[in-house]
Amino acid sequence: MRRRELMSPVLVAHTSTGTAPVEVGPALSIFDPVHVGIDEFGQPKRVPLIYRNMLIGGEPGSGKSGLLNAVVAHAALSLDCRLCLLDGKRVELGQWRRCADAFVGPDIAAALALLKRLQMMMDRRYDYLEDCDRRKITPQDVFTAYLVAIDEIAYFSATVGSKQQREEFSVLLRDLVARGRAVGIIVVAATQRPSSDIIPTSLRDLFAWRFAGRCTNDSSSDIVLGHGWANKGWSANIVSPNNPGAGLLIAENGGPELVKVAYLDDRTCAAIAAYAAELRATVVAGDRPALRSVPDAA
Numbered sequence: 340m341r342r343r344e345l346m347s348p349v350l351v352a353h354t355s356t357g358t359a360p361v362e363v364g365p366a367l368s369i370f371d372p373v374h375v376g377i378d379e380f381g382q383p384k385r386v387p388l389i390y391r392n393m394l395i396g397g398e399p400g401s402g403k404s405g406l407l408n409a410v411v412a413h414a415a416l417s418l419d420c421r422l423c424l425l426d427g428k429r430v431e432l433g434q435w436r437r438c439a440d441a442f443v444g445p446d447i448a449a450a451l452a453l454l455k456r457l458q459m460m461m462d463r464r465y466d467y468l469e470d471c472d473r474r475k476i477t478p479q480d481v482f483t484a485y486l487v488a489i490d491e492i493a494y495f496s497a498t499v500g501s502k503q504q505r506e507e508f509s510v511l512l513r514d515l516v517a518r519g520r521a522v523g524i525i526v527v528a529a530t531q532r533p534s535s536d537i538i539p540t541s542l543r544d545l546f547a548w549r550f551a552g553r554c555t556n557d558s559s560s561d562i563v564l565g566h567g568w569a570n571k572g573w574s575a576n577i578v579s580p581n582n583p584g585a586g587l588l589i590a591e592n593g594g595p596e597l598v599k600v601a602y603l604d605d606r607t608c609a610a611i612a613a614y615a616a617e618l619r620a621t622v623v624a625g626d627r628p629a630l631r632s633v634p635d636a637a
């Protein structure tokens with residue numbers, strides 16, 4: 340498959356089976372910045388997610404799943420990205436199931452098995468990069484990126500299973516967040532309150548990009564955005580409870596910005612997911628034989 344030029348209208352797939360190129364329709368790339376919404380001046384807000392991880396926090400109903408769905412929609416339409424989705428509630432990310440390589444519901448054993456496989460793949464990718472004297476994957480690589488999207492980390496890290504399983508989940512996730520970026524593994528995870536009893540601070544502090552939807556107080560906002568922002572006047576407590584999807588985003592400029600997340604309602608998500616699944620069936624399936632020659636595709 341030839342990778343799409345940014346904003347090119349039609350993706351032309353050259354499958355590795357040697358068949359004629361197929362026109363499959365517009366698509367995106369995970370190397371494109373992801374449209375997350377608008378800033379306070381009404382300008383589009385796009386953030387690069389490749390080589391990054393994002394933590395999404397905020398009180399119940401603040402719009403965390405809305406942002407997660409916007410990110411997953413971009414990744415689903417990016418044929419250079421595969422999806423691994425973990426959703427204890429099953430319905431927040433469930434619409435993307437047909438586009439995903441793996442979908443884990445309320446099952447900690449399945450979540451651990453998936454994270455272990457991703458960890459193994461990450462290690463093999465590093466072996467490969469080391470052999471090639473390179474430090475990270477590029478758009479031209481045979482590797483596809485992976486988006487690991489988790490709706491409510493707390494479900495796996497603090498609620499279900501045994502203490503040992505919950506700790507193992509946090510340890511595996513921390514390793515993916517710490518080492519996965521250079522080999523194209525992007526973790527985007529949502530939780531209502533990422534305090535230390537929910538996820539270890541050593542894991543929380545590794546997320547560079549942060550979004551805080553409305554928080555009940557300054558200290559909750561600081562827990563999501565990082566200590567000290569509320570004292571500098573940046574608290575997601577100022578967001579109105581009647582304004583879901585609004586919140587403070589820390590991305591490439593290093594400081595918080597007020598944004599309103601682009602909301603995809605259920606019908607829109609379903610339509611995008613159906614289109615993305617069709618694109619993937621046409622192109623990704625055709626490309627799979629080529630992927631077997633790279634070290635992680637076993």
Ligand SMILES: Nc1ncnc2c1ncn2[C@@H]1O[C@H](COP(=O)(O)OP(=O)(O)OP(=O)(O)O)[C@@H](O)[C@H]1O
Nearest residue numbers: 398399400401402403404405531583584600601602
């Ligand atoms: N960006 C947005 N623009 C407009 N409305 C939104 C937006 N995001 C969310 N909403 C509205 O708020 C509701 C709750 O949003 P969402 O489910 O994303 O919250 P949440 O923070 O994930 O909640 P929970 O913690 O309970 O899962 C949605 O059903 C929708 O009606």
